[in-house]
Amino acid sequence: MSTLPTIAILGAGSMGGAILSGLLAPSVTVTGGIRVTNRTEAKAAALRTPGVTSIALERAPEGNLEAVRDARVVLVGVKPAMVSDLLREIAPALAPGAIVVSVAAGVTTATMEAIVPGAVLRAMPNTPAVVGRGVTGLSAGSRSTADDLAIARAVFETVGEVLEIDESRIDALSTISGSGPAYVFYLIEQLTATAVGMGFTEAEAATMVNGTFLGAAELLAASGEKPAELRRRVTSPKGTTERAIAELEAADLRAVFDRATAAALARARELAAG
């Protein structure tokens, strides 16, 4: 059970919407309720549910100001390029003691602290938050107190695990766990294409590949073993898997991931520069 203070989510798209789903769990009480804003009515309408005031800015241009007025936590879920403008818009309406928590990639607390008067934190969640299996990196800003950090932590714990880290490491974390679900889905797509290429139907391929990823992930979680040990148990000496793994090693997947995460990190730095 967790009890949270009034929350506004400005920009409840993929990520903001995922966090909203956590806050709506029966085990969570948000005292004073949840306000969410989006630009379009279509999106706002889909989020209207008891306990949630969902505002479409195309109908209520002052909606962000209305949403933050009595909020203790203001979650910023818009695209990185929009964060500064949004903060300039809401700064005069923020309640005393309100904390701003941004999930935007790259945008630093220093940038945000230059705009809003109070405490600012950064979070980097991921989309498995939708099913309560998110991993969120959380970093304090220079003005946030231990109490602010504890409240922000409690918000993200409604959707999974939280890792408190220094802000200097949050962009790196983003390249692993923030973007990570996309890497996993990409691997699933590639292995599925291979299966289809071998003559399996799409449905058969999906059963095999999705089931294998889910089963392997659950085995990893349930066994408490290291992935290398679980891999060893699949790889019979002189068997078939050994040949397949040798091909993957020859392709140097580790180097590919090094390059991919370096590219994501460079992009985070570009987003920080605005």
Ligand SMILES: NC(=O)C1=CN([C@@H]2O[C@H](COP(=O)(O)OP(=O)(O)OC[C@H]3O[C@@H](n4cnc5c(N)ncnc54)[C@H](OP(=O)(O)O)[C@@H]3O)[C@@H](O)[C@H]2O)C=CC1
């Ligand atoms: N997707 C992910 O896996 C992750 C994303 N993030 C971060 O989350 C943020 C949002 O990304 P994502 O959820 O993917 O993007 P989405 O486009 O899905 O969500 C952005 C939302 O913001 C709304 N919006 C646009 N302008 C405003 C405004 N002025 N005020 C309030 N709401 C507005 C949009 O509404 P409408 O559609 O109606 O225009 C949309 O629903 C980004 O900063 C990203 O870096 C962080 C971690 C992971």
Ligand SMILES: O=C(O)[C@@H]1CCC=N1
């Ligand atoms: O792709 C992005 O920029 C965001 C941040 C991490 C995951 N999605």
